[in-house]
Amino acid sequence: MILKTSSTSWKRELRETYLWSLKRNRGMMALFAALLFLAFPVLLLFGLANANIRMDPMTLEVYGVSAQYASVFGDMTGFAMTLSVPTLCALFTLLFAVQLFRYMHMKRSVDLFHSLPVRRSAMLLGRILAGLTALYIPLALNVGIASLIALCFNIENKGGQIGDLFVQMLGLMLVLAAAFLFCVLMAVCTGTTLDMVLSVIGVNIAYPILVYSSVYLVSCLLPGFNMTVNLDNTLLVALAPFVGIFLHASDAPTFFVWWAILAVFLLLSSVYLYRRRKSESAENTFAFQIPKGLIRFLITAVGGFGLGFILFWYNSSTANFLIGLLLGSLAAHVVVEAIYSRGFSRMKRSFAGYAVFLGAFIVFYGVVATGAFGYVDRIPAIEDIESVSFEDNTYYQEFGSDHFDIQGEQYENLASVKPEICQAENVEKVLEFHRSVVEFQKQAGFPFRMSQGGGIQYQIVYHLKDGSTFQREYQWSPFDTPNAEENSQRLQQLSSDIVNSEEYKTSGNLLFYLEPGDISQIEIENYDEQSDMAAKTYRLNDAQKQALLEALRQDTLDLDITNREDFSGRVACLYLRCGDENGLFQPAEGSKLKNLVGDYTGKIQVSISPYTLTENQKDLAVVQLLEEQGWTAEES
């Protein structure tokens, strides 16, 4: 008798695959949970139990114990969620992926699984769900236990400690999904588990290095471009989710949007490719050739940039870089090909891929060295500019510097103030400076050659009327040009005109934002090396506060910022104190500071740099005021 079977449903296939796969991995799941328990809740419990709780030395009374525990909790969860937990998560993501998808890489297991009455999509998705469950349940369990421990120590969710932990966990889960699905895609594309693991590790290491190297190369080559300092994390690890696991605490929405998009893309790609994957590709190196080519390209480029920059750093020579790039990329290509092909039999054919890399690099280098399609020459028109921020880092900055931050009672940043140039005549000075920098750069040689920057010297940020910003940062020194001295003096003069303008000096200096009432006291510290250091604090009346503030402002306006002397021969320091003993004060209604913090109603604090007094500053208004009032570091 023939038993006619009914067609199995896709959902049933998915469910059975999921349950079976989860059952097969329950041991690993338990191990993961146990290790997470040691790495997080156990450490947290010991940390809280042994916390050094401060108490009043007189009454031995403990104040704010909950807040003190919350602080320990914050420190420990910060450590756990940025290091120990992500490390274990990254390790087990790879282990679960290997465990669940290595069947594709063995002919014998492929015979079994691909002959089963289960569609490939259901088989893959069932295993993906099992893998994610195996990662998520131990993680959620341990975060839950950590939260319970926190509650046992009366740590309330004030300030969001426990809530933040769960938000971090969700962020971590999202990046873990992307990392796991990345492994799945690699498993589908490769023919052996070794190649899968090598590809996962290779891409996750090579991609961030390649992005950083490329940006660094452009920064060395393209005047005005500098992204190495503030390189966006999302871009840096976009295709390296295992690195992203360690950056999951990022608060940038784009970071999480990207991982969500990538996870969906990886999921769809994996299913699409797995349905087309030839069973016979098991035990071959790759099931699909395109990923192999991309990974080889990535590692070849990293090898090239790596050796290129090492040779470049010897003498900042473009030729050194290019020789290093050629040798490094060739070596990396040969190594990758030898590993992937298990020998040299396909080496000759593989050089077509190397030629693609060389071609791509030549195009990339050519575009950047010739100004990146007008990037260097682009300067906004004056009528489009709302305001400009200008920084010249070649001169000293002190006392209030030229920028300051306003913080709230919980040390949260409420506002950052920098010099802002809005007046047309000053904006025109910046434009003139900008045009001169570009012109001098071209005089130094075109197409541009690589130069090793020694930090940003000039930064110009145009805030345009359409709401966008236009930024250029120059590392270049005018001393490289043939008429170096002349160009250098010209730039200094132009910069001096900008930074010595009243608008520049007053727009970013805290002294011009403070009200006399904000000042509570001053402290004067003696710097006489021959005698012991002495310091004295003075409480000022309203008239004294007014006089001091006016003197300090006058000195700032009189100062030639570009000719600032160094601190040799200093004799004393003047510290300006605002607010209470913690530096907190309520800004006066209608004051500039109040306007800057907007709707914030609490107390604020501002960091104030000391005002250094030197021997040759006798004519300063503030020095005269100190003498007049008899304010010194010594007892009179």
Add this chain to the structure above:
Amino acid sequence: MIEANQLTKRFGILTALDQISFQIQSGSIFGLVGSNGAGKSTFLRTLAGIYQPDGGSVTLDGEAPFENPGVKSRIFFIPDYPYFFPQASLDSMAAFYSRLYPTWSRERYEACCAMFPLDRKMRIGNMSKGMQRQAALICAIAAQPELLLMDEIFDGLDPVMRQLLKRIVGSEVADRGMTVVIASHNLRELEDFCDHVGLFHKGGVLFERELDELKLGINKVQAVFQPLPGPEAFQGLDILKTEVRGSLVSFVARGTKEDILEQINALHPVFAEVLPLTLEEVFISEMEVAGYDIENILN
């Protein structure tokens, strides 16, 4: 019914199956024989839905098995090296299959376990090659498929287990009308097990026939002639292989025993007899015609 129509399967530049076309009737035990690399295992894997054809088609009752769980649930494939999960026992493998094959029979599983001398709790990885094949066969029989595909199943089995296998599979064919396709180089075992055979060589099918018809249609002749007639005297016979030693002529020829004997007797031999060929002898003779013989290989 299984139907291969212009079925082609390539592995890179190698064509493992080259536009083969033939049919296997339901309820038959079909033996796949052929040279090494002839495409037998590839055909089984394609029929099991593991490989996707590069051209043509193979169907079970009109439906292609690739990515078709409805068809695959009616097929069970035992490959030449069956795979079991690491640490798996026979019971755990049975639990796995029982979730996926809707026709899985617990009773049949228990009955098979009672027949084969295997420890159900023992780790299959620790079992011998023959015992692993027994374990695979128990699972296959318990799944009660309509089509059972077996690749080199006799390899590693002792003679008693071979007989048991043939008896159990034979009863499944008789009781349920199960179809069996079995690839093997062990022609002696196939000879008394299969009712049909297909001979594969270099990705093609040299022939596909009922075993009895095949054996009756090819015969070995030994005859003594005084004097020995010239080669033209044997032109009426479809001779595959000839050997002459003095006045003794031995040859293998296609045709019925009666037809061959009639033509030989017309040449007035001193002595003549027609002997039936074993499947192995048929295989060797046919492969020699295809250019696959020891002499060719050595030369």
